[in-house]
Amino acid sequence: MDVSCDLEVDVNGEEVFMVDKKVICSYAGRINKLFGKSKRGTRYLKVIFHDFPGGAESFELITRFCYNKGKIHEINPINVSTLYCAASYMEMEKSVSGNQNLFELTKKSLEDIRYWTWSELLDALKLCQNLMPVASSSGLIDKYLDSLIGRVASSCETSPCPSTSSADSSGLRLSCDSKSTESLRNSVFRATWWFEDLAAFEPFLIEILVKQMVSKNLDHGILSKFLFYYQKSRFAAVKSMDEKCKTMETVIEMLYLLDLSCMPFKTLFGLLRITLNLKISKCSRNKLESMIGSQLDQANLDNLLLTSPVGSSYLYDVNLVLRLLKSFISKGACCVPLTRLRKVASLMDLYIAEVAPDPCLKPSKFLGLVKSLPESARDSYDAIYHATVMFLEVHSGISEEEKLKVCSGLNYEKLSSEACSHLAQNKKFPSKSAGQALISQQVKLKSLLQETNQSSPYLDSPCSFMETENMSTEDQQIVLYAGKLDLSTENEKLKEHLQGMQWRVLELEKVCRKMQNQMAKMLKSRVSSQNNARSLPRLCS
Template sequence: MMGVCCDLQVDVNGQEIFFVDKRILSSFSGRLSKLFGNLTGTTRNLKVIFHDLPGGAEGFELIARFCYNNGRTEINPSNISLLHCAAYFMEMTKDISGTHNLIEQTEKSLQGMGYWTWSELLVALKQCQDLVPAANSSGITEKCLDSLVARLALPSDASPSTSSPDSSGFRFSCDTRSTESVKHSYFRTNWWFEDLVVFNLDIIENVTKAMVSQKFDHVMISRFLFYFQKSRFVGASSDEKRKITETVVNLLFLLDGSSVSCKNLFGILRVASSLNVSKCCKNKLESMIGSQLDQATLDNLLFPSPHGMDYLYDVNLVLRFLKSFLLGGGCQVSSTRSRKVASLMDLYIAEVAPDSCLKPSKFVALVMALPDPARDSYDGIYRAMDMYLEVHAGLSEEEKMKVCCALNYEKLSIEACKHVAQNPKFPSRTAVQALISQQSKLKSLLQDTNHLKSFDDSPCSYIEKGSKGKKEEEGEQIVLYAKKLDLSMENEKLRANLQGMQWRVMELEKVCRKMQTQMTKIMKSRPSGPSNSRSLPKLCS
């Protein structure tokens, strides 16, 4: 090859064999110097085999030229990573060649990295990616990453000479953007997204972690990760997609929950479901979704059941979402958030209720997953329960009771209470509970309506006492009747009795309206003025 004496054969990674001068290379390489230091006399036909020299044949040729040129070579961003890694491998330190050692020269050049263009920095980092693990162990990958992240932290109007994405005209082969579009996109906050998607997962992971540690905007980071995942999926194999998904999810998990789009998380989950991602990845993804379940829609939750399951939708997945929401303090932190989730769950429960394969235990679990204060009304749950019992008409009385126990009768409207009391699909016991709850609501309504005070001798006092006594008497009769009611009687007989009690409730409503009419007349007829200083009469309560 080069030089007069070629007494050494070097087989580089099985790619190519070089014939070189042993003495010249040994004077710069500590690795070769130690290898031949114990040899005495004239030794010819020596051969060295390297299996993992960084950069392979190209790297060794650069090293050889450096040695034959007496320790001088051009070092620039396009070859510095290769020279640096090869120099570490060949142990080209100052202990061997003094000030002409290659390691020191490359490290000195790296100190000027801050003046490189954006494209030059990308070239150097791309070489580091191809030289793993040597680039990592030599420290040059970390230096390039630190410089790249520092460049991203610059304001968008930074000098193009130091951070413009097209300052040197370098583009990767997969980048098809025109020069004009590059110039316009640079001034957007995501101008760098497309430049980084070509890097491998290790580089992306290190860049993202560095941005997180330096407190970059988490919204921007999450958008980049979703962009990276979408871009790299094009043409990727199933195994590659799985690895990309797991990496993206692990990195998203490092960010603030509010910075990650709920819609995009559901998109990743649907993809992950078909890629056999790790259980740890699934848990993280479900936890992130659960923490912001109040941002979800009904369509988001309608995942088909896993393979081999009879029921229509994946109810267990939604239950895990709810668990994550509660563990994340959803109900404690904000009543508004918990009410949103409760409304969403009412819609979901109504959607899955007609599924004939949905077990009663799962239906009840959905209803009771959220604490009772999250719902102001159980009317939606009642309607879903009504559909469920209609589809599951073959349930035993005991199973129906277990389903109905999830219903809070105190939070049903009067109309819903009336409906439940006459609903043949519900067990007899629930009808009594609904009627008692309805009676209690009417008593409360009467008390709230008649809140003004009156004189003891007012014309309304007789009506007040009489109607109050009647009202209490009616309430006591219903309660006593409910207690004495034989719950084993036939449903038809039960409904007839309940309708009688319903009539009494209607009579109470009429009494209330009459009392209000009488008080209105009294208020209008009473004279006003200084001579009449007595207080207004109270309404009957």
């Protein structure tokens, strides 16, 4: 055969090959389209490949096939992936001039994939990582993963004993261990035996793998465990921050596809702590926070006390907690069971008490934490009141207007008598807040007295509760028991009025307690007299 080297082929910048154009065109449709009609001997032709699958080594296999008149020594699990992708890239799907079709030969060889060992299947998949994107677009990766997932799924019914050290070992075999003491260990092994083998794959391959496993309805709990295992293994193996970010983003994206109830909350928070030191994408970070926020009732105070990002002045990452709270009630507070809502409210009371003494915490952030949950989430606002006391003591320099905004987070109706009394004497609080607290106490006492069908002389003043009931909030802050008071000024007269009102509240509480005790005694004596009357014998007339 007349052979001449009239075609120069640059393969991915790795190596340059001088080949016979006529020979290559006889088998490769891609080259034939480019130079099939050009005349030999005119000049050297050159083609540059930037993304040839497998690089120079793969192209050399193709040239050997062409120069050997379409014959190849052997197609096996070791070289079939490279030959298949190279044949697909060079458009060898159709034979040129009736010659042997390499693509069909490799495709036929892939039909025997079910007979491959587990080790051969893993090696083929690892090799595909260097054959992208052709390995994906040609469907080769899907073929391998379909076989791999089938073996993983079947291992739930049979106990696999795969060996990655021997190419002659079978991928699966039935367990011969029947000891009852080994049953638990074997059941765990049946579910997780493949973790270590697959942890060596690149993130993009893990993404394709998990998506296919989800589509085939594999257990979400096992998949989440694998993803957590993969993250730890991958972080121990790679050093580059970019690779760690890519790994973390892949793990988060795949976890987001799974059922949240199958994931350990503690492990999710562990991922969150790791991401604080990584520059992952905003989309991935939002998805992780959404998963954690939806289960916020499972958190504890230590989970939330995360230090603020670098460059921030405040101590703890309050913005993160606010985002988690937003995720928790993203579907509306009415959709969250009251028990879960109150668990989060109790947690937030502890958290707010921790962050309140931070001198760099802004009033708007403090108020945002307080108002992040609906008022129905709390039976008592005493904890919020004590946190507000700490906040105002540390932030004594804020304006009166800002103090009022901070106090607007309090529900005065859900404050205890002790808290209201303390508030009325606390000079750090605005006067209007003190007035609101006292009015709230008056409302409670009036309601209590009405329940006992009793009246009190203290509620019969010209400006009693019945008059203030229909007034606006601002008027109720100004109009108290004895008439209008100028609560906008801090003078001695105002202090005397506040002290007088506090004394009246205490007296009313004493009256209520006294009446309750009297009613209890009356009821007790009435019951005992009835019992005695029944026990007396009838006198004969």
